Amino acid sequence: MSPTRALPLVALFLVAALGACGSPSDPIDAGGEPAATTTTLDPETPVSSTPGDDDGSQTKPHPRVVEPHPGQADLYPLRWQKIDVGEDDRTLAVHFTSGVEPCYVLDHVDVAYRTNEVEITLYEGHDPDDEDTACIEIAEFKVTKVHLEEPLGGRKLVDGAKHRD
Numbered sequence: 001m002s003p004t005r006a007l008p009l010v011a012l013f014l015v016a017a018l019g020a021c022g023s024p025s026d027p028i029d030a031g032g033e034p035a036a037t038t039t040t041l042d043p044e045t046p047v048s049s050t051p052g053d054d055d056g057s058q059t060k061p062h063p064r065v066v067e068p069h070p071g072q073a074d075l076y077p078l079r080w081q082k083i084d085v086g087e088d089d090r091t092l093a094v095h096f097t098s099g100v101e102p103c104y105v106l107d108h109v110d111v112a113y114r115t116n117e118v119e120i121t122l123y124e125g126h127d128p129d130d131e132d133t134a135c136i137e138i139a140e141f142k143v144t145k146v147h148l149e150e151p152l153g154g155r156k157l158v159d160g161a162k163h164r165d
Contacts (some may be wrong), residue, residue, distance in 0.1 A: 063095055063143040072107040072125030077161035080122055089151040094120060095143045102127035103135035109146050110160060118152060121160025 084093040098104045103126050112119040122144070127133075 063141040066106050066142045066144050068106050068108045068144065070108055071128070072105050073128040075107050075123045075125040078106075078122040078124040079159055079161040080120065083120065083157050085152055085157075089153065090148040092120070092146040092148065092152075092157075093143050094122065094146055095141070096122055097139050098124060098142050100136060100138060100140055102130040102133055104140075106142070106144055109144065111146065111148065112160065113150060114155070117156040117158045118148065119158045119160045119163075120146065 078096060078098065080094050080096040082095045084095070086092070094109065098106070104124055105127055107123045107125050110119075110121040110123065112121075126135075
């Protein structure tokens with residue numbers, strides 16, 4: 001083969017070889033699809049995003065359903081964040097944030113019926129049988145169901161713990 005014919009073949013080989021190597025700006029996974037990229041940051045850099053699903057949408061917390069367990073120690077009123085009213089106008093889903101059991105346990109829910117409002121008060125304490133348990137400081141989204149003795153009937157829902165602060 002003459003040197004003039006070999007030069008285009010060598011150039012073609014080099015272009016193909018370099019193209020197969022890819023570049024850091026266009027990573028490809030094993031299936032031939034674009035791969036996710038990572039960025040290395042200083043460990044002290046604050047996080048400025050929220051966790052999301054694979055499709056990029058925001059995740060919504062899924063509260064843990066809890067039932068009251070009467071008999072807890074050192075009770076105190078606990079604020080709730082929101083209440084969803086059921087179609088029957090008597091079933092409430094009371095959403096609140098609390099710690100993990102056995103250190104933070106829902107004891108009971110008080111309901112006070114008034115002319116223009118219904119006051120809902122959550123009471124929380126700790127399990128008296130687990131006095132020597134180390135309590136971690138982590139929040140947990142929770143929800144408890146409350147069944148009203150009478151329909152809400154358009155009355156305002158009031159957080160009883162706010163009145164006790």
